[in-house]
Amino acid sequence: MSKPSQIVRVRAAPDRAGAEAVESAEAPADCSVRLGRLELPTPIVTASGCFASGREIDRFFDISRLGAVVAKSVTLEPRSGLPTPRMVETERGMLNAIGLQNPGVDAWLADDLPWLVDRGVRPIASIAGSTVREYRQLAEKLRGQPIAAVEANISCPNVEDRGTIFACRPEATAEAIGQVTRLLGVPVFAKLTPDVGDIAEIALAARDAGAAGVSLINTLLGMAIDPETGETVLGGGTGGLSGPAIKPVAVAAIHSVHRADPDLPVIGMGGVRTVEDVVEFVRAGASAVAVGTATFADPAAAFRLVEQLPRWLADRGHARLCDLRGQVSGA
Numbered sequence: 001m002s003k004p005s006q007i008v009r010v011r012a013a014p015d016r017a018g019a020e021a022v023e024s025a026e027a028p029a030d031c032s033v034r035l036g037r038l039e040l041p042t043p044i045v046t047a048s049g050c051f052a053s054g055r056e057i058d059r060f061f062d063i064s065r066l067g068a069v070v071a072k073s074v075t076l077e078p079r080s081g082l083p084t085p086r087m088v089e090t091e092r093g094m095l096n097a098i099g100l101q102n103p104g105v106d107a108w109l110a111d112d113l114p115w116l117v118d119r120g121v122r123p124i125a126s127i128a129g130s131t132v133r134e135y136r137q138l139a140e141k142l143r144g145q146p147i148a149a150v151e152a153n154i155s156c157p158n159v160e161d162r163g164t165i166f167a168c169r170p171e172a173t174a175e176a177i178g179q180v181t182r183l184l185g186v187p188v189f190a191k192l193t194p195d196v197g198d199i200a201e202i203a204l205a206a207r208d209a210g211a212a213g214v215s216l217i218n219t220l221l222g223m224a225i226d227p228e229t230g231e232t233v234l235g236g237g238t239g240g241l242s243g244p245a246i247k248p249v250a251v252a253a254i255h256s257v258h259r260a261d262p263d264l265p266v267i268g269m270g271g272v273r274t275v276e277d278v279v280e281f282v283r284a285g286a287s288a289v290a291v292g293t294a295t296f297a298d299p300a301a302a303f304r305l306v307e308q309l310p311r312w313l314a315d316r317g318h319a320r321l322c323d324l325r326g327q328v329s330g331a
């Protein structure tokens with residue numbers, strides 16, 4: 001891949017000196033994106049669980065400038081989560097075992113959602129359950145609420161199926177997603193785990209069950225052990241690996257799903273920190289891109305990307321981000 005310093009700016013390119021090329025270099029590129037019925041002015045959104053519901057960050061940055069805020073996953077009942085320690089730094093990433101700590105769907109609807117709406121944000125609710133019935137009940141609660149979309153985090157263990165993760169089996173994916181999409185009038189995105197053999201097969205099962213798109217990827221299963229004591233470092237034993245370490249896994253997952261169905265909207269995530277990461281995800285096939293772990297090191301990360309993306313594209317002669325979607329060669 002070319003390094004930015006090796007890329008010839010459009011204004012300086014001798015073979016593209018026409019008026020149009022010069023204009024596109026001066027005007028920032030159009031970064032608006034469309035994911036089915038969901039239209040966003042910028043592709044940059046938050047990754048569930050990494051911004052809570054946005055209140056903490058809004059004291060410093062205007063969260064309405066983001067494409068959307070994907071909230072922390074909520075469950076039917078409040079959850080206090082797993083024992084500490086819950087987060088540990090790894091080489092180029094992070095392991096977390098928060099255990100879906102959240103105030104429960106009713107509290108989210110009463111407190112966080114009205115605040116997000118007041119702030120002029122496009123809220124995307126995230127729901128997580130342990131049974132198909134729980135997903136249905138969560139969808140019932142969200143019906144008619146002022147949300148832009150729902151992300152169904154189906155990367156949770158299905159207690160009715162020996163604890164297998166919903167998103168590890170196409171049938172379980174279709175059951176859970178079918179229940180949610182039947183009840184909701186807003187687009188539903190199925191959040192998938194990369195810890196499967198063929199993620200495209202799962203994505204197509206979600207699509208066939210009514211999902212408007214898929215969110216790729218959730219964290220990968222990981223573990224850290226203290227070599228001196230032999231104890232697991234995380235209170236919960238295993239945890240989810242996120243951050244730059246998982247970026248190539250995310251790019252491959254997005255590419256594989258995009259190749260299986262180029263029309264299926266994808267929200268991509270996994271180690272995104274820079275504007276180059278965003279464009280790489282879009283070239284793999286993502287329509288929108290979520291920022292997660294990067295926020296813990298740099299709370300400005302997502303806002304910086306919103307600012308930088310239009311100019312980065314224009315400087316390289318691209319008038320519209322959406323033209324780059326799926327534009328990859330050699331694969």
Ligand SMILES: Cc1cc2nc3c(=O)[nH]c(=O)nc-3n(C[C@H](O)[C@H](O)[C@H](O)COP(=O)(O)O)c2cc1C
Pocket residue numbers: 047048049050072073094096098100126153191217218219241242243244246269270271272290291292293294
């Ligand atoms: C601390 C933490 C909490 C998370 N909580 C959730 C969650 O509640 N629901 C969910 O769908 N994903 C959750 N995720 C996964 C992220 O949304 C994202 O899919 C993953 O971290 C990969 O993106 P990243 O590398 O940019 O963080 C969480 C990730 C982290 C690091």
